[in-house]
Amino acid sequence: MEVMPKIPKSWNLETKPHKFCPGCGHGMVLKALGQAIDELGIQDRMVFGCDIGCSLLSWDFFNVDTVQTHHGRTTPVMVGVKRANPELIVVAYMGDGGGYAIGSQHLVNAATRDDKITVLLVNNTNYAMTGGQMAPTTMPGQKTETTPYGRDVSEAGYPMMGPEMVAAISHEGAYVARGSVAKFRRLKAYIKKALENQMAGRGFSFVEALSTCPTNWRTNAQQTWAFLEDQMTKQYPPGELKTPTGKEA
């Protein structure tokens, strides 16, 4: 028997190895999403929308129908797809720059309208594709290209707490969670619950995944995990913020 790598069935094998940098967290988030798609068996009725930024490199990642749109506009495009054909399962995949900066109004409005879509947002604390500039999620004191002395909260403000905001404005039936690629199984469970919430038609589903960016953080493997697990999880505590039943299940 031919031995194959343990790649999710929904991945497009012809485009592997994928285009992300070595050590990029996108691979892990997309692996979790791929495994969730496989386990739910929804590959044939799924539409995947990716955003501008590093997340657009996932345009040929899956063997599912894929749309690529402009900054943060993935959310309204996917809302349109879902409204046109409610049978489809849609996933809007974006980075923190697309989702929280230029596309935040779409995220806010989709959450307020309680559209039955799943938004998967990858937070790596900078604009990675353009060279690591400061993003809304850059942590206080973190050095980036545009904050060479560290982010000064008196000038640049505080980082954006996305899931907390979505949990506050969304309605009953919404699912909001924050996972981390360091806790892979839990992240996969969150993504699966978000997809199930959409399939049940209960409401808006939002998952933020804390991710890694060794290229722009300029870290080695050890420092990458340390930054993600020690510093980022303090600023952004992972967990479920809102579940359809009310409390954490």
Next chain:
Amino acid sequence: MEKTALKYVEKEVHQGKAFFRIFPGLCKGCGLCREKCPEEAISWSEELGVYGTPTVVADPEKCIACGACEQVCPDCAIAIERKAKEKE
């Protein structure tokens, strides 16, 4: 996927109870698996990966086939397979 990606290096680990397989055509040499290994069993290998960086190899003595490296690999380059128990 190109045919080169299907090549793999196999090693028996965990007292011969499991296989540690690495696919050099997928490995980008990020080293995230080395840091996540609870037994510190993974080290750099002579085999080069897709970007010409070293891939990894598991120490058969230390590896317990827990699968932590397989989970965190962003490229699915590591595959741990436990052998089925032989019938007596």
